[in-house]
Amino acid sequence: MSQCQSCGACCASFRVSFYWAETSDGGGTVPAELTEELDPWRRCMRGTWSDLPLCVALQGEVGTQVSCAIYPDRPSTCHDVREGDAQCLRARERWGLSVPQLISA
Ligand code: SF4
Numbered sequence: 001m002s003q004c005q006s007c008g009a010c011c012a013s014f015r016v017s018f019y020w021a022e023t024s025d026g027g028g029t030v031p032a033e034l035t036e037e038l039d040p041w042r043r044c045m046r047g048t049w050s051d052l053p054l055c056v057a058l059q060g061e062v063g064t065q066v067s068c069a070i071y072p073d074r075p076s077t078c079h080d081v082r083e084g085d086a087q088c089l090r091a092r093e094r095w096g097l098s099v100p101q102l103i104s105a
Pocket residue numbers: 003004005007008009010011081082083084087088089091092100
C-alpha cells in the first residue's frame with residue numbers, strides 16, 4: 001500500500017525543477033503561476049528553491065496527511081520519483097520517517 005498520502009517528504013526536500021515548456025505558458029500542464037524561473041531553460045516549483053524546500057502545491061502536513069493540489073498536472077520530475085527509490089528514501093530520512101514497506105511483485 002502506498003505511503004505517499006501520509007508522507008509528502010519528497011515534495012519538501014528537493015528543488016523540483018523541469019524543462020520550461022512543461023508549464024502552462026509554454027504549452028504544458030504545470031500552472032505557470034506556481035513556478036519560478038531557474039534559468040532560461042528550466043523552471044522550478046515555487047517554494048522548492050530554498051534551503052528548506054516546501055512545494056507551494058503541497059497541501060496538508062508532511063508525515064501526516066498530504067495531497068498535491070495539481071496532481072494530474074504535476075511536472076515530470078514528480079512523476080519520476082517512485083516510492084522506495086533512492087530519492088524517496090533520502091527524503092524520508094531527512095524528515096525522520098521510516099523506510100516504506102515495498103510490495104514485491
Ligand atoms: S518520499 Fe517516497 S513515500 Fe514519501 S511521498 Fe515521496 S515517493 Fe511517496
